[in-house]
Amino acid sequence: MRYVEEFREAEAVQTWVSAIAQRVTRPWTLMEVCGGQTHSIVRYGLDTLLPEGVTLLHGPGCPVCVTPGAVIDQAIAIAADPQVTICSFGDMLRVPGDHQQSLQQARAAGAQVQIVYSPLDAVAIAAKNRDRQVVFLAVGFETTAPATALAIAQAQQLGLNNFSILLSHVRVAPAMAQLLADPDCRIQAFLAAGHVCTVAGLAEYPAIAQRYRVPIAVTGFEPLDILQGIYTCIDQLESERFEVVNCYGRAVQPGGNPAAQQWVERVFAIADQDWRGLGTIPEGGLQFQPDFEAFDASRHFAVNEAIGSTTTSDCISGLVLQGQKQPCDCPAFGRTCTPETPLGAPMVSSEGACAAYYRYRHSQVTMRA
Numbered sequence: 378m379r380y381v382e383e384f385r386e387a388e389a390v391q392t393w394v395s396a397i398a399q400r401v402t403r404p405w406t407l408m409e410v411c412g413g414q415t416h417s418i419v420r421y422g423l424d425t426l427l428p429e430g431v432t433l434l435h436g437p438g439c440p441v442c443v444t445p446g447a448v449i450d451q452a453i454a455i456a457a458d459p460q461v462t463i464c465s466f467g468d469m470l471r472v473p474g475d476h477q478q479s480l481q482q483a484r485a486a487g488a489q490v491q492i493v494y495s496p497l498d499a500v501a502i503a504a505k506n507r508d509r510q511v512v513f514l515a516v517g518f519e520t521t522a523p524a525t526a527l528a529i530a531q532a533q534q535l536g537l538n539n540f541s542i543l544l545s546h547v548r549v550a551p552a553m554a555q556l557l558a559d560p561d562c563r564i565q566a567f568l569a570a571g572h573v574c575t576v577a578g579l580a581e582y583p584a585i586a587q588r589y590r591v592p593i594a595v596t597g598f599e600p601l602d603i604l605q606g607i608y609t610c611i612d613q614l615e616s617e618r619f620e621v622v623n624c625y626g627r628a629v630q631p632g633g634n635p636a637a638q639q640w641v642e643r644v645f646a647i648a649d650q651d652w653r654g655l656g657t658i659p660e661g662g663l664q665f666q667p668d669f670e671a672f673d674a675s676r677h678f679a680v681n682e683a684i685g686s687t688t689t690s691d692c693i694s695g696l697v698l699q700g701q702k703q704p705c706d707c708p709a710f711g712r713t714c715t716p717e718t719p720l721g722a723p724m725v726s727s728e729g730a731c732a733a734y735y736r737y738r739h740s741q742v743t744m745r746a
């Protein structure tokens with residue numbers, strides 16, 4: 378398969394691994410931001426190929442994982458209204474909220490909860506069912522926000538007054554800055570998420586790289602992409618350079634996708650945002666522009682009463698999302714927390730770090746325990 382197989386080629390992998398080994402003179406700690414990168418690293422064992430002392434921390438770039446439990450609780454509370462259909466992506470249905478309930482359980486109890494593959498599907502459901510309120514639970518990074526913006530614009534064009542959005546979109550660059558601002562931060566370089574940059578471009582990264590003196594390599598998701606990014610970061614660290622380098626040129630333009638950015642800016646404004654496990658991040662999310670507030674589900678439904686955390690103390694997903702702990706450090710990993718019985722979002726999501734370790738390293742972790 379073009380643009381896939383050649384980026385997994387064993388000989389080329391070995392060439393990059395050797396180049397990294399030759400360049401390293403001391404320990405370095407890097408974080409890959411995106412859950413897709415984490416899955417690739419764990420699946421192909423890329424971290425095990427690196428020289429001793431080079432550590433990869435797994436970052437918070439799993440959109441399902443960082444959606445606050447309170448938002449899921451709010452969606453469940455809205456779904457209790459028999460006149461409402463809640464729509465969202467499949468992974469979101471199994472994630473427990475702060476009250477340890479999921480949308481899947483709400484559906485089993487009779488709520489109308491529907492999986493969609495795009496927010497435009499939710500608009501189509503609203504157009505066909507004008508006697509019902511249709512609420513789309515909108516989560517994700519810069520990659521999914523343009524489709525949500527388009528769906529809202531389409532609903533407005535169709536004159537739908539039975540469609541609204543429970544909004545929880547997040548922005549990656551402010552989260553990276555917040556991690557670096559922590560006095561205990563161990564991150565010395567970032568592998569930035571290539572798919573986010575296809576939309577958002579690179580504009581926010583140079584200021585972060587300079588302020589915190591961290592190289593940032595924008596990478597894709599195949600083994601060679603990631604190894605090239607690691608080499609690029611280590612090369613800079615070894616020579617005390619702190620620049621932004623686009624290692625994913627086959628997909629990322631420095632300016633991103635201006636048309637997608639324009640749709641997002643038309644419908645949303647940048648706002649502070651709660652991230653699960655990271656707290657409130659300044660400018661870490663989006664809110665409605667005044668012209669589109671009619672589509673804000675939180676204005677139609679009394680959602681605030683659902684807020685209030687009863688999160689189980691067994692789940693250390695906040696520390697996992699900040700790169701402070703690995704999934705196998707969690708006492709519940711593979712025991713009380715499995716993909717069939719997840720205690721936290723990182724075990725549910727296809728991009729979650731705990732799910733990656735369970736899928737690819739469960740037997741090794743169990744043997745060590």
Ligand code: SF4
Nearest residue numbers: 692694707714721731
């Ligand atoms: S293994 Fe389960 S309980 Fe532990 S951090 Fe991951 S999701 Fe939470």
